[in-house]
Amino acid sequence: MMSGTPRQPPDDRIAITGMGVLSPIGQGIEAFWSGLINGVSGITTIERFPTHDLRVRRGGEVKQLRGTPGLERPLPACRASQFLIHAAMEATRMARLPEAVAAGGRVAVVIGSALGGIAEAERWHEQPGDLQALAGAPYDGPTRQLARWLDATGPVLTISTACASGATSLGVGADLLRAGAATAVVAGGMDVLCRFVMRGFNYLRSLTRDEVRPFDRRRKGLLLGEGAGVVVLERAQTARQRGITPCGYLLGHASCADGAHITAPDPQGRGLEQSIRLALANAGVRSAEIEFISAHGTGTPLNDRMETQVFKKVLGPRAYEVPVNSIKAHLGHTMGAAATLETIMCLLAWRYGQVPPTLNYGEPDPECDLPYVTGLACTYRPRLSLNTAAGFGGCNACLVLAGGE
Secondary structure (H helix, E strand, O other), X not given: OEEOOOOOOHHHOEEEEEEEEEEOOEEOHHHHHHHHHOOOOOEEEOXXXXXOOOOXXXXXXXXXXXXXXXXXXXXXXXXXXXXXXXXXXXXXXXXXXXXXXXXXXXXXXXXXXXOOOHHHHHHHHHOXXXXXXXXXXXXXXXXXXXXXXXXXXXXXXXXXXXXOHHHHHHHHHHXXXXXXXXXXXXEEEEEOOOHHHXXXXXXXXXXXXXXXXXOEOOOOOEOEEOEEXXXXXXXXXXXXXXXXXXXXXXXXXXXXXXXXXXXXXXXOOHHHHHHHHHHHHHHOOOHHHOOEEEOOOOOOHHHHHHHHHXXXXXXHHHXXXXXEEOOHHHHOEOHHHHHHHHHHHHHHHHHHOEEOOEOOOOOEEXXXXXXXXXXXXXXXXXXXXXXXXXXXXXXXXXXXXXXXX
């Protein structure tokens, strides 16, 4: 079991000063938010690699990368590295991070991924002579490429806690700041689609031929997606000294393992429940103060039922008053990127006073009976949010987030 460090004083919170997105529904914060609010789905037929022998051939595929200002240098051949760099450039520009580096700041890079550069290993297997592809193949390859791009001089870490990786990376980044190991942390998550991961999930029979339907009675499984979400973390005091207005705050975090099954969640949700309770304690926040929950919400029968039960245990009767959503029907399950993209969604919900809907919900499930945001976006401005994540092998994580001032 791992939990966050004890809560820091209010004047030294961990601020999120920049955000960047690359997703199947849009590249950049504005396109991402517009797609979420307007109910856009990025689920399409996969085109980048052969799928003729797969049971399910759809997913949240990024069709093309458009130009990003500041990308004058050639990008690495590794697709995962390209995703990270595009998202990180947007986040670091928003945070004015180059100014901090020029002033002697020490930047760390912490990236979560379920699969790392496995797509490049697959590409090298198909074209053995392509050494450039092989260079991006290790798990930590994309993280190292990003660190090199940023000229980072602090710790460079790759986190792999399955589909909770994006949440765990933010928690580790916050701990580095509190330990004084860096003055800023570029943190987040990414994963890309490839035949290796598609074949694996096909064999597990966890992919649906239907739509992804989080919390709906008809839900039958998930669909995979790809993308990257990156944030810049700093101490609030450092951000103020630089004249930066934070997008929001990472108040608390925790990660707990339950180890119930190699792929299925613990039916009782013990690891996730413990993660939420520890994250709240780490943040110094009572469950009664939570105003919104961004759920893992995969659209699988077991996960959605388990999460609903856990939310009821933690919130008690208030569980029926707190809006819940899942954006995995918009994007597919983006694996290592998922929790970071959801973190960004939570902060945008505060900024714009709207909560994106959970797509494809139409038939209530008696076992999933919370106030899910469905249909259209909800006009609501949640200041304090929970972001939950659960992954294979019993990896669970939770973030407590607050909107910017």
